[in-house]
Amino acid sequence: MRFDIVTIFPEFFGVLDVSLLGKARRDGVLELGVHDLRQWTHDRHRTVDDTPYGGGAGMVMKPEPWGEAFDALLGPDEDAAGTSDAVVVFTTPAGTPFTQSLARELAAERRIVFACGRYEGIDARVVEHVATRARVLEVSLGDYVLNGGEVAAMAMIEAIGRLVPGVVGNPESLVEESHESGLLEHPSYTKPRVWRGLEVPGVLHGGNHAAVAAWRREQALERTRRVRPDLLPDGDGAERTASRQP
Numbered sequence: 372m373r374f375d376i377v378t379i380f381p382e383f384f385g386v387l388d389v390s391l392l393g394k395a396r397r398d399g400v401l402e403l404g405v406h407d408l409r410q411w412t413h414d415r416h417r418t419v420d421d422t423p424y425g426g427g428a429g430m431v432m433k434p435e436p437w438g439e440a441f442d443a444l445l446g447p448d449e450d451a452a453g454t455s456d457a458v459v460v461f462t463t464p465a466g467t468p469f470t471q472s473l474a475r476e477l478a479a480e481r482r483i484v485f486a487c488g489r490y491e492g493i494d495a496r497v498v499e500h501v502a503t504r505a506r507v508l509e510v511s512l513g514d515y516v517l518n519g520g521e522v523a524a525m526a527m528i529e530a531i532g533r534l535v536p537g538v539v540g541n542p543e544s545l546v547e548e549s550h551e552s553g554l555l556e557h558p559s560y561t562k563p564r565v566w567r568g569l570e571v572p573g574v575l576h577g578g579n580h581a582a583v584a585a586w587r588r589e590q591a592l593e594r595t596r597r598v599r600p601d602l603l604p605d606g607d608g609a610e611r612t613a614s615r616q617p
């Protein structure tokens with residue numbers, strides 16, 4: 372899997388040199404290219420934005436630098452029809468929600484190019500143009516607005532990258548995670564058995580694996596009902612949904 376990131380703040384992504392993703396890059400399991408959008412500007416001030424047509428506050432990112440960036444990044448991969456097998460992700464609050472299932476879907480891709488907008492966003496023609504050359508996704512990290520797309524891209528790269536085979540040492544650890552089974556993860560405990568008067572549930576150190584599995588399942592259901600009833604099938608979450616009405 373290769374990630375490419377286009378941003379006006381390339382230094383933002385230095386953190387991807389550490390931890391699991393950094394090791395995966397050193398092991399050759401993941402590749403990462405971080406590209407400064409300003410390398411595709413040609414004026415003295417390396418301008419990447421301008422005032423919005425139709426007026427309004429803020430600035431909009433100009434299409435020309437982005438067009439040249441995608442020429443450089445998608446060009447070598449394009450087939451005779453001018454189509455790349457890369458997936459291009461624009462991180463934006465106006466996108467579809469990023470979920471664990473989308474992360475798993477994208478972890479199977481060969482290459483993902485992240486376009487990190489700033490200011491009031493990127494000229495809409497850029498998405499329209501790139502969609503003629505590659506699969507384009509506009510994806511949101513959540514229903515809130517950040518100052519730019521970099522934090523969202525970082526989170527998505529971590530969520531996707533860790534699912535790529537060979538990145539996480541023990542793939543089993545990816546199975547019992549929140550949202551993998553459609554439920555939130557059960558609570559976890561480690562030594563000491565008693566800490567500040569709080570004891571680890573007896574079932575977990577009783578040695579009965581079937582009882583542990585049943586307890587964990589029930590705990591995952593209870594936690595999901597309490598914290599995220601929206602994740603449960605309507606029939607199961609309806610009571611709490613009703614009780615949550617004003």
Ligand SMILES: NC(=O)c1ccno1
Nearest residue numbers: 464511512517519523
């Ligand atoms: N919610 C988001 O993904 C986002 C991206 C840029 N600003 O907000």
